[in-house]
Amino acid sequence: MQDGILIGEGVILDARPASFATRGLGALIDVAVTVVLLIAVSLAVTGTAARLTEQWTSSLSIAVLVVLLVGLPTAVETLTRGRSLGKLACGLRVVRDDGGPVTFRHALIRALVGFFEIWLSFGSVAVITSLANSRGKRLGDLLAGTYAVRVRGGRGWEQPLVMVPGLAAWAAAADIRRLPDGLALQVRQVLDRAPRLAPASRARLTDELAARVEGYVAPGPPPGTSAESFLHAVLHERRDRELVRGRADRERATAQAAALHRLPYAVPDPRD
Template identity: 75%
Template sequence: MHDGILIGEGVVLDARPASFATRGVGSLVDVLATLTLGVAVLLATQGAASADLRWQRTTTVVLMVVLLVGVPVTVETLSRGRSLGKLVMGLRVVRDDGGPVRFRHALIRALVGVFEIWFTFGAVAIIASLSNAKGKRLGDVLAGTYAVRVRGARGWEQPLVMAPGLAAWARDADMRRLPDGLALQVRQVLDRAPRLAPASRAQLTDSLAGRVEAYVAPGPPPGVPAEVFLHAVLHERRDRELARGHVEQERAVAQAALLHRLPFGVADPRD
């Protein structure tokens, strides 16, 4: 069975952690991009800020917060784990269960990154990454995330289908988060189902339906085939994941707009 992870968009990704070299190059690209943006902003505001030293210091502090925390949090949340460096290297940050990162994960990674990447010139991040089996830095350990390689990943052959008679039930059902790996196992079986022998197909889907049903309340209506039930659960799970992602994106946009207004909203110390 292919060892992959399932994200909200229903894309199968290689679950093997990204190599240290690719993560390092990606991080270097992010650092250079941040430094370039910071220098450009400082040069653009130097004339206005040079008139008052206190104002210049205030602007510099706010700019550092925006660049080191606000920008990476916004980018990772909106892109669901892909900064500029990760995009260049074909990487993505995902949760330990394979799902897409949200605002909380991006915020923890950014806050810890200020210390382990910027304050220590990356020394702490390098040591932590080399010491972890998945190459996690401290921010990843605390956030419950890690980086994987996604370049060249392919989608599923068989789409998820919601039976018309189950749409209302699925919408109102209480679906708890499935254990790590179970959703992936179900998705792989559903993708392979048309190529399986009828007896093996029925045996696998019946077994998986029994495991999944423990996390769904109420259970499916009587007489619903196991395979149809599994399709409905993963279909609804995907839609809910995407809906949560949209909410996180809207929240990140609002927070980014607030952060970007800060330099202009700080009161002039001379007033």
């Protein structure tokens, strides 16, 4: 469970860190693209250098290196939320440790450290650090609090969550506390595999999980509710509550943004 991505309410998404081979291939593509850009820009600078002094030529060369090796990766990862050309080709994305999208700060730290661990050390520092970390983090990831996950080719849930009609009213009024990290994922995985399990194993697993989940739900389900129906109802209700909370947060943020851009009180607003 430690490899999952933790999001709100302790729900862990089943997104595993990308393999070393996939990360390496994506890095090679990015390096190749950067080298091609360096060669193209160097040729252009060479044609211009003949008309510049030696001092200006050196300054221009340093500026080109900074832009291509630090500025460009930072801008690409910020604008694409962690997907460079190599990562896009390999189906990867860089995310924060909590599963959220990377920001300018994360991308800048990765690019700055990457200049030393990838370019100056010819990738040796990045390879050693990545092999020694359980999530395959290079040094830049350790400092930025990020890592690469595979976002293409993953299997989605086969079995949808179902709310038994007789449990809808109970679930809507129940107090469902935050579940421990990983428990929601365990329940979702078992429910997804339930039709393929042997009846005895299916009953045993759902009974064990229902006993663990029931301690976080008050009041308990109506008498006679099966363990599997109870688990479906709890996850279904938690998902709906998260969706409602998310919509409310977005609407509140939109309203606050609109208020911030309005003129002060008593000053006529042309938009009105």
